[in-house]
Amino acid sequence: MCGSRVLRSLVALLAAILVMFSYPAASVAQSTDQSMQDRMRDLQQQIDQLNQQLKQMQQDQAKTQQQVQATQQQASTAAQQVSATQKKVETADKAFNDLLKGFFGTLDMSIDETTKGMSDMLAFPYSCTGPGGTLPCTAGTTPKMTPNWGPSPYGRVGWMSMMSSNGSNVGYRGTHKIDGTTVDFLYQVSTAINIAAAPGLQDTWTKQSNTVMGAVGLGDTYVGFREKRLGTLKFGTMYMPYKTSTDRLNPFSGGLGDYSVIMGNTGGDNRIEFGTRADHVVVYDSPTWAGVSFDAAYQFGQNPDPYNNIVSLGGTDCYGGNLPGSGNLPLNCDDGGYNYGYSFDLKFEMSGLYLTAAYELHSGVNRSSDGVGSNSPIYGSLLGAPGANGCATPANALSLKILDWTDYNAICAEFPGAAAVGTPEYNAAYDTVNEYAFKVGVQYTFDFGLTIDYIYENLHRDLPYFMEFQNERQRNGDWLALEYNFNGGRDRVAAGWAHAGATPGDPGGQHNFNPNGVGDNEANMYTVGWWHKLDKQLSWYLQAADTSNDTNAHYDIGAGGHGIKTDCHDATHPQFIDYSSAGPTTWGGCHELGVSTGVNFKF
Amino acid sequence: MTAWHDLSGLLPALALGVAALLASSDMLAQASSAAPALSEPRSEVVVTATRESDARLAAKVQQALEGDPYIYTGHISVSAEGGVVRVEGMVEDPYDMLQILRMARRIAGKRRVINEIEVTTGSVDHD
Numbered sequence: 001m002c003g004s005r006v007l008r009s010l011v012a013l014l015a016a017i018l019v020m021f022s023y024p025a026a027s028v029a030q031s032t033d034q035s036m037q038d039r040m041r042d043l044q045q046q047i048d049q050l051n052q053q054l055k056q057m058q059q060d061q062a063k064t065q066q067q068v069q070a071t072q073q074q075a076s077t078a079a080q081q082v083s084a085t086q087k088k089v090e091t092a093d094k095a096f097n098d099l100l101k102g103f104f105g106t107l108d109m110s111i112d113e114t115t116k117g118m119s120d121m122l123a124f125p126y127s128c129t130g131p132g133g134t135l136p137c138t139a140g141t142t143p144k145m146t147p148n149w150g151p152s153p154y155g156r157v158g159w160m161s162m163m164s165s166n167g168s169n170v171g172y173r174g175t176h177k178i179d180g181t182t183v184d185f186l187y188q189v190s191t192a193i194n195i196a197a198a199p200g201l202q203d204t205w206t207k208q209s210n211t212v213m214g215a216v217g218l219g220d221t222y223v224g225f226r227e228k229r230l231g232t233l234k235f236g237t238m239y240m241p242y243k244t245s246t247d248r249l250n251p252f253s254g255g256l257g258d259y260s261v262i263m264g265n266t267g268g269d270n271r272i273e274f275g276t277r278a279d280h281v282v283v284y285d286s287p288t289w290a291g292v293s294f295d296a297a298y299q300f301g302q303n304p305d306p307y308n309n310i311v312s313l314g315g316t317d318c319y320g321g322n323l324p325g326s327g328n329l330p331l332n333c334d335d336g337g338y339n340y341g342y343s344f345d346l347k348f349e350m351s352g353l354y355l356t357a358a359y360e361l362h363s364g365v366n367r368s369s370d371g372v373g374s375n376s377p378i379y380g381s382l383l384g385a386p387g388a389n390g391c392a393t394p395a396n397a398l399s400l401k402i403l404d405w406t407d408y409n410a411i412c413a414e415f416p417g418a419a420a421v422g423t424p425e426y427n428a429a430y431d432t433v434n435e436y437a438f439k440v441g442v443q444y445t446f447d448f449g450l451t452i453d454y455i456y457e458n459l460h461r462d463l464p465y466f467m468e469f470q471n472e473r474q475r476n477g478d479w480l481a482l483e484y485n486f487n488g489g490r491d492r493v494a495a496g497w498a499h500a501g502a503t504p505g506d507p508g509g510q511h512n513f514n515p516n517g518v519g520d521n522e523a524n525m526y527t528v529g530w531w532h533k534l535d536k537q538l539s540w541y542l543q544a545a546d547t548s549n550d551t552n553a554h555y556d557i558g559a560g561g562h563g564i565k566t567d568c569h570d571a572t573h574p575q576f577i578d579y580s581s582a583g584p585t586t587w588g589g590c591h592e593l594g595v596s597t598g599v600n601f602k603f
Numbered sequence: 604m605t606a607w608h609d610l611s612g613l614l615p616a617l618a619l620g621v622a623a624l625l626a627s628s629d630m631l632a633q634a635s636s637a638a639p640a641l642s643e644p645r646s647e648v649v650v651t652a653t654r655e656s657d658a659r660l661a662a663k664v665q666q667a668l669e670g671d672p673y674i675y676t677g678h679i680s681v682s683a684e685g686g687v688v689r690v691e692g693m694v695e696d697p698y699d700m701l702q703i704l705r706m707a708r709r710i711a712g713k714r715r716v717i718n719e720i721e722v723t724t725g726s727v728d729h730d
Contacts, residue, residue, distance in 0.1 A: 104678055106695045167724060220723060247722045248697040288717050349718055445701055489673045489702050536675040561724060602675055602695050
């Protein structure tokens with residue numbers, strides 16, 4: 001630009017000079033000599049040259065300007081492309097972060113050292129029919145040895161080291177805003193995984209499950225809708241409100257001392273009847289109004305069998321955590337299978353105080369196996385013809401040696417004449433009744449790190465009076481826990497106690513019934529633990545639990561989330577049958593004890 | 604050229620004028636929208652202040668939670684409305700929920716904290 005202006009100025013100056021001098025020069029030329037004309041010609045040539053140079057420079061300048069403009073345009077395009085790329089990267093990053101944030105899970109692995117606490121036990125002899133029987137027992141007589149006593153538990157029932165994957169799971173959840181509404185569509189898929197063994201069916205020598213470990217749907221899996229002011233509605237397989245209402249009162253969740261060892265657990269063993277994930281369930285979670293909220297759930301029964309003795313349509317295992325084969329009977333649902341269920345809770349929370357009440361009902365729960373299968377045509381016939389009081393006679397029962405007929409006789413003796421085999425009143429219809437549970441819980445969280453939890457629970461089974469002899473599902477329960485965190489929340493310690501009240505029937509009556517301990521079926525579980533956080537997501541823990549059963553109770557340690565339960569079962573299986581049952585013998589009165597240490601990672 | 608220079612010299616002034624005009628129109632719009640509130644100016648001021656305070660309060664709680672070295676908040680979000688703090692999301696350990704609530708209450712002070720945290724447990728509980 002500057003050069004162009006100078007050139008223009010120069011040309012203008014030369015032109016002016018030419019004009020100034022050309023007028024007088026012309027008149028002189030006419031009158032003077034040729035040399036003047038030559039000079040004029042030279043000057044004209046110079047002007048022409050300068051004009052050509054000027055044109056060339058202008059062309060060069062235009063070309064340069066075009067190049068500059070092209071370069072600027074290229075730079076601008078490149079900048080736009082960079083900006084667009086950055087936006088794409090940012091959008092992709094956000095989408096990727098959102099995607100990642102949808103994943104959740106827990107990986108928990110422990111090493112346990114536990115004992116069933118029954119290695120020194122001896123079965124009561126078959127001839128021991130108990131009070132009211134022909135051969136009263138002399139329990140407590142020493143020495144406890146065969147042939148005066150029955151066999152001892154089969155297999156390794158003392159201290160054992162184990163590796164356990166506890167409550168490990170992986171899932172994905174997300175929301176989708178429905179256009180033009182204030183409603184979100186919700187979805188979650190989840191699976192419980194075993195990080196200590198290969199996945200597969202949960203078949204063991206105690207039961208046969210059709211559920212595949214590690215498959216999607218083994219954890220809470222649902223679709224649903226949420227509106228901020230109206231609440232949340234979910235459809236799928238989920239825990240029901242009765243369980244979730246007090247999850248926060250369980251500092252030992254997934255550990256040996258999980259409160260589910262006793263709370264919500266009817267009859268003992270490892271299953272949590274009122275705390276099991278439910279199939280085909282719809283759950284409503286209300287919003288919170290002034291600290292008050294509630295949840296309600298309905299579980300579709302969809303079981304075509306009038307006694308709910310088969311797996312529900314669309315399901316894999318029996319409802320209520322009853323795996324086919326449980327109860328040492330054929331692969332039916334006669335150890336807790338039920339039809340429909342419903343559950344709800346009411347919650348109040350203000351500052352550190354949390355109060356809740358919850359109720360759950362299971363309709364038509366089939367407990368045929370609780371009566372030693374004596375209502376089953378198969379096992380009834382195996383027991384042989386009834387004796388004088390409706391019980392089997394020692395002679396015909398001994399010849400069969402399939403079921404623990406002694407227990408059955410003892411139970412008959414406990415309720416004389418009430419449960420005669422083949423009598424009209426003892427049939428599947430009467431052993432398929434409703435079960436329900438009610439509980440209240442309170443938690444107080446102090447600012448200085450202490451938390452106190454208490455739950456009172458009542459479990460009930462609606463049996464007619466003449467069936468109460470085998471009602472091992474009805475009792476009260478208590479849970480008390482203290483939890484204290486210190487070191488800035490990095491460490492916490494906790495202690496808990498759970499108590500199972502007495503049931504009308506004896507849970508231990510099926511396999512190792514103590515006829516001298518009728519009604520002695522309470523249990524206590526004590527547990528302590530220490531958790532140390534290594535960072536936000538990773539922690540280490542050390543826990544211990546001790547379950548002390550009365551002589552006719554068989555609660556365990558580890559129920560409700562710990563991968564491997566230590567229970568009162570021995571290793572009896574079809575190849576090593578001890579003639580007291582067709583499956584593992586459950587030894588009432590066992591005293592489990594265990595220590596567990598492991599790591600827990602959450603994401 | 605000179606004329607263009609002059610014009611270009613006017614451009615900033617023109618832009619300034621347009622900006623001033625837009626600003627004044629925006630102010631007018633604000634003034635017109637605020638006009639009905641003149642009858643109840645205090646409530647309008649309070650609403651504005653509460654919104655700012657809610658945002659600050661929620662951010663403060665969120666930052667405190669994220670800043671704690673032992674509280675996992677990967678699936679937790681915090682909001683505030685009318686001075687009431689709402690903590691939502693999911694934890695997989697009841698202890699995490701209790702710690703989150705403790706922290707939220709401490710930061711919120713006398714303000715109420717609504718707990719809408721879901722505790723999920725991944726147990727397999729067959730017999």
